[in-house]
Structure formats: C-alpha cells, structure tokens
Amino acid sequence: MQHNALNLLARGSTNDSRCAMPSEFDLIRRHFTRPAPHADLAVGDDAALFRVAPGMQLAVTTDALVAGTHFFHDTPPRDLGWKTLAVNLSDLAAMGATPRWATLALTLPAADEGWIAAFAEGFFDCAGRYGVDLVGGDTTRGPLAMAVTLFGEVPAGQAITRAGGQPGDDLWISGWPGLAALGLMCMQNRIRLTNASRALAALHRPTPRIEAGEALRGIAHAMLDVSDGLAGDIMHLCECSRLGAVLDADALPLAPLIAAGADELLARQTLLAGGDDYELLFSAPFDARDTLAALARKLDLPFTRIGCLTEEAGSILLDDGSKAPPRPLDVRGYDHFASLG
Numbered sequence: 001m002q003h004n005a006l007n008l009l010a011r012g013s014t015n016d017s018r019c020a021m022p023s024e025f026d027l028i029r030r031h032f033t034r035p036a037p038h039a040d041l042a043v044g045d046d047a048a049l050f051r052v053a054p055g056m057q058l059a060v061t062t063d064a065l066v067a068g069t070h071f072f073h074d075t076p077p078r079d080l081g082w083k084t085l086a087v088n089l090s091d092l093a094a095m096g097a098t099p100r101w102a103t104l105a106l107t108l109p110a111a112d113e114g115w116i117a118a119f120a121e122g123f124f125d126c127a128g129r130y131g132v133d134l135v136g137g138d139t140t141r142g143p144l145a146m147a148v149t150l151f152g153e154v155p156a157g158q159a160i161t162r163a164g165g166q167p168g169d170d171l172w173i174s175g176w177p178g179l180a181a182l183g184l185m186c187m188q189n190r191i192r193l194t195n196a197s198r199a200l201a202a203l204h205r206p207t208p209r210i211e212a213g214e215a216l217r218g219i220a221h222a223m224l225d226v227s228d229g230l231a232g233d234i235m236h237l238c239e240c241s242r243l244g245a246v247l248d249a250d251a252l253p254l255a256p257l258i259a260a261g262a263d264e265l266l267a268r269q270t271l272l273a274g275g276d277d278y279e280l281l282f283s284a285p286f287d288a289r290d291t292l293a294a295l296a297r298k299l300d301l302p303f304t305r306i307g308c309l310t311e312e313a314g315s316i317l318l319d320d321g322s323k324a325p326p327r328p329l330d331v332r333g334y335d336h337f338a339s340l341g
C-alpha cells in the first residue's frame with residue numbers, strides 16, 4: 001500500500017485520543033487476520049507465501065464487486081462478504097479446481113467498524129465453508145468496492161476449460177438458474193413473488209458449486225460458471241469450443257422459477273438472460289448420463305440436460321418441440337458495456 005493521503009484510513013491513529021477511528025492496521029488485525037493452515041506466511045508481511053502440492057496446477061481468478069454496479073449500497077455487509085468470495089469460488093468451481101488461498105482488496109468510504117466486522121463475518125463464513133485461507137490484501141479509502149484474487153489447485157492437466165466441448169455432447173446446467181435474477185427484480189419492486197425467500201437467498205448468498213466442479217473432473221468436456229445469463233454463457237462455451245448448440249425449450253428448468261411466483265414468460269427470460277446465477281454449465285458425452293444422475297443425487301443438486309452441442313459453430317438454436325425447425329435463440333446475456341448506452 002502507498003503512504004499517500006488518499007490511501008489512509010486514519011493510519012496510526014490508535015494512540016491519538018483526538019481520533020476515535022481505528023487505524024488501518026487495527027482493522028486488518030481485528031477483522032481480517034485468521035489462522036491460515038494452508039499457507040507458510042499469511043496476513044501481516046509484505047507478501048504471502050504458500051506452496052502448491054506436487055503434481056498440481058495453480059488456478060487463479062479475480063473478480064471485483066463495485067457498489068452501484070454489482071450490488072446496492074445498502075446491501076447487508078454480511079451477505080456482501082459472503083458473495084465477494086462466493087463469486088470467485090464459482091470461477092474456480094468452473095475449472096474443477098479446489099480453492100485454497102485468497103487475497104482481498106477492500107475499498108471503503110469510511111472506517112465503519114460495525115460494517116467491516118459484519119462484512120468480515122460473511123467473508124469468513126464462506127471461507128470456512130470452502131476451506132479458503134485469507135492470506136493478504138489491501139485496505140484503502142474510496143468508493144465502496146471489493147476485489148478478491150483466489151488461488152486454487154487442480155491436478156495437472158485435469159482442469160475443465162471452456163474449449164473442450166465435443167459435437168454431440170449433452171449440455172447440462174446445475175441448480176436453479178434464473179432464481180437470483182428473480183430475487184433482484186423483486187428487490188427493485190419490478191415484480192412481486194409469492195415465494196421470494198429462495199430467490200433472495202440465491203441473489204445474496206449464492207452457493208458456489210465447488211463439490212460439483214471437482215466431481216466433474218474426468219466427466220465434463222467443457223465447463224463455465226453462469227454469471228451473465230445462461231444464453232450468453234452458452235454462447236461463450238460454444239465460441240471457445242468452436243461449436244454450436246440446440247436447446248430443448250421443454251427441458252429448461254422453469255419449474256423452480258414458476259414455484260417462486262414467476263409466470264412462464266418471466267421464468268424463461270430470467271432463466272436465459274438473468275445473470276448472477278453462479279451455476280455450472282457443462283458439456284458431457286452421452287455415456288455419462290447415468291454417472292451424472294448418480295452424482296446429482298449424491299450432491300443433492302439437480303443437473304438438468306438442456307440440449308446438445310452441434311458442429312455448426314456459432315449457431316445457438318432453440319427447439320420448441322413443434323414441427324417448425326429450431327429457431328435462433330435471441331436472448332442475449334447481460335453485457336456490462338453493451339447495456340451502458
């Protein structure tokens with residue numbers, strides 16, 4: 001961290017009785033320093049030290065959350081702490097990697113200790129649940145934002161990339177895509193849901209599919225996590241694998257969205273274009289169907305087969321089960337820049 005006025009959160013103020021604000025170092029010690037059993041050196045020095053086990057590859061990902069762009073300013077800090085780590089975990093899950101170490105860059109408008117304590121609790125709830133050590137970070141003053149860099153391990157050569165899809169593969173989605181988008185619309189008072197609690201939980205406390213990602217090593221050919229809307233992310237997988245896809249409209253898992261209170265049209269839109277899902281989209285060969293059914297039961301997590309990959313690169317079609325030929329899917333995922341104009 002640089003020692004300039006912009007970066008100071010009342011640095012060194014603890015011995016100064018005129019200032020009640022905790023120093024940056026106190027905040028870090030009190031709220032972000034916990035045992036780090038997987039590291040040789042963690043919070044407190046200039047850099048952390050850790051070792052990757054022999055035969056493993058390091059998988060690294062970074063995601064930032066910015067107030068006003070990714071969350072409302074008044075989001076409960078505990079939920080925000082959870083989600084800050086969970087969205088990064090989702091990226092490692094999508095590689096089939098096991099999460100181990102994280103750094104956290106926090107930009108805070110003020111040293112509000114109650115807020116920071118609650119944020120840290122949510123963050124460490126999630127870290128504890130998935131075996132992640134917080135090994136370092138940065139704390140600075142500015143508009144509320146947080147960025148995590150997450151490091152994980154995967155057996156060398158076994159990571160599941162977006163590029164491994166094969167023509168004829170089944171296309172699968174985990175869990176309940178669309179629920180978080182329903183939760184968001186509900187928060188914005190754009191819709192009313194008869195049963196909002198699961199949708200709101202999906203929005204505020206997404207469950208990264210770590211166990212599923214690990215278990216899919218050696219089964220899935222290609223995988224990514226759905227964060228910007230299923231339709232857009234199907235396109236990403238197809239682009240990377242240089243393939244196309246046909247989706248089966250009748251197979252889309254609309255039922256949980258309808259159970260939450262969405263009508264069929266809204267369910268279809270949020271499922272295909274919603275975002276913030278953090279489910280796994282993956283392709284797998286036909287002969288993996290039984291294995292996947294057993295795995296879904298074991299994980300207590302639905303895997304829904306929503307279509308298949310085709311050789312027609314770039315062609316994403318929806319088959320509505322009628323006699324008409326499948327038509328191009330016209331729902332785009334959420335794109336930060338496209339939606340700005």
Ligand code: ADP
Binds near residue numbers: 028
């Ligand atoms: P430096 O000035 O040497 O970069 P800092 O003052 O930024 O060090 O941080 C001191 C120590 O606290 C470092 O080990 C850093 O990794 C850690 N740290 C700072 N902010 C956080 C945070 N939000 N979460 C975890 N560790 C943090």
Ligand code: MG
Binds near residue numbers: 001046047
């Ligand atoms: Mg340093």
